[in-house]
Amino acid sequence: MVKVFQPNADRIAKLGFASVAHVPVIFDNRQRYCREYNRYLRERAELDWRPSSSFLEPRSRTLKTIAENLGNWIRWCESKSLKWEKATYDHILAYQDDQDTGTWSAAGEPLARSTSNGRADDATYFLTWAAHRGLRGEFKVNFTVQQKRIAGRMRTVTVRPARLKEPLGESQIDAFRLPQPVEVRDWLAAVRRRRGYAKYLVCRFMLETGVRLGEAEAFPLADWPSVEKIDDAAFAGDVFVPVLLSRGTKGGRHRTIRVPIELAREIRTWIDGPRNKYIFGLYKRDGKRTDNLFVSDAPGFIGIPIRRHTIGDCFAKVTPRPKVWSPRKGRHAFACFFILYALDAEARAYKSTPAGMGVNWVHNRGTEWLKMLKRQYGHVDKVTTQIYLKWLATAIDLAEMANGWHRFLAGDEESRSK
Known part of the structure; x- marks a missing residue:
């Protein structure tokens, strides 16, 4: 010793x-x-x-x-x-x-x-x-x-x-703020208009799964589920399809995440259609190929892999956007709003709302959902857990707006009316 x-x-x-x-x-x-x-x-x-x-x-x-x-x-x-x-x-x-x-x-x-x-x-x-x-x-x-x-x-x-990267200190827990869901959705719409559909898809992928910037950048085409796999998940009544993260992960540790079926279908359709054309254009122009899933559709950069600095620019420069916005803030938003709408769904089973169920219920159920989220998120340390739980306890009035986080970000008309 x-x-x-x-x-x-x-x-x-x-x-x-x-x-x-x-x-x-x-x-x-x-x-x-x-x-x-x-x-x-x-x-x-x-x-x-x-x-x-x-x-x-x-x-x-x-x-x-x-x-x-x-x-x-x-x-x-x-x-x-x-x-x-x-x-x-x-x-x-x-x-x-x-x-x-x-x-x-x-x-x-x-x-x-x-x-x-x-x-x-x-x-x-x-x-x-x-x-x-x-x-x-x-x-x-x-x-x-x-x-x-x-x-x-x-x-x-x-x-x-x-x-x-060390978590926020205790003194910063009270200062933790997330944007309103509608701000995030409006920003996504602006990314699609100003930076193109491909960058919109990679930003949505990050916001709807909580993957890190490097994981989104490096994600390989081969790991995206096939049409058959997505259909099988839908037939089984699942709302998510499992997807392996094998590249760009922290410490090189693989993990399986859950991707909403609607997003999985949308990206699969893009893969089998426009992306094939972009890849062919890159090969015809430069004789190069790439196995990165997300490639550019911007003139002059067709088929080139979308790099992290480009994704970062979408968060930092596309307006309108939330006041304090970054890929890391997007991960926080995914975790908090995902759990918030999960709590809302649970409360509805009791013909109530998270606010009606009380702070203790929100804390206890939020803790359980965070445990389930760890596998998807990669890691949730103790201080971050405290931050999320405190935010949930003070943000339950957002449950209606955040109901169906994935559908809400996609601009679903039903979500708009809620």
Whole structure:
């Protein structure tokens, strides 16, 4: 068992080492002194080495926290029979992912993303330091520079790639807002008019399934259900058809999502009609082919795969649009409105409304629907769950407008009248 030991500071100071008297000491699972890790801690303590001032590092990070994080990294390396001298940044990401999924946690549950990020950060800094000190070979990390709001002001910070996106803090839960459903529908209609039917379809796909931007961009043609599969689902009385997400997913983990049958049919019709013409046009013009499902129908770009920046532009630039709008906000909208109309359908069975059923009922049933949604959504962390449940409790008056989220977004006349 790796152990982080806090020596007697007074005793160490009396021996003439006051500057490092407070520095914890790490021993591995064989009770061996971890020489390089402990040297790193001493240099951090004496400011002989530290991440650049522009690195994203929480102010609350202490030497004890750093030592405990490194101890956890040592245990993970031992479990993988991995020597730190040979560790790459891909190993850091695997370590981070194991914590995010709960594979590497005492309880087998996903850890808070701030915890997973902090541990991966400290392992990254240690390996960067070791490479600088010539204790190992080159350690390659393509750091990026970003603008982030920290303590109320914008700062330029250096961030390691693929760091987990941390959920909104508790202080931001009350500020969580979603657009009115009618705003989303009007925006979709504007996308269709101004950016074309193909971009409209990919935006609808995101809003009606909750897939991430990268998952929509990379979705392969072969994974879309056939006419026969869609008909079979409809014949069985289902309102959704299962669809595999096999490409562009976070961590490369496949999952099956449920696509509304009406949307599945509409996209299938587009695949077998206009899309075939676009692909043929691309091949005739450039001799190229693509297996991406969503391809452009814009003049000059016919048949070219629709990229994430183009989809992002639809969210950011097409008007009229909700005041604060983005692909991530679209995922939130899918989750909340989908659950809201599910609650509305349940309440109608009791000849009531979500408001009439009460806040406790909304909370309890909303929690159950969120559990069911996790498989579709990919991941719903605890803080996001709290945000969604609080929003549901304060937005039940929207149930009528959000009734039938999928039909509503498609502009169904029946939904318009409600």
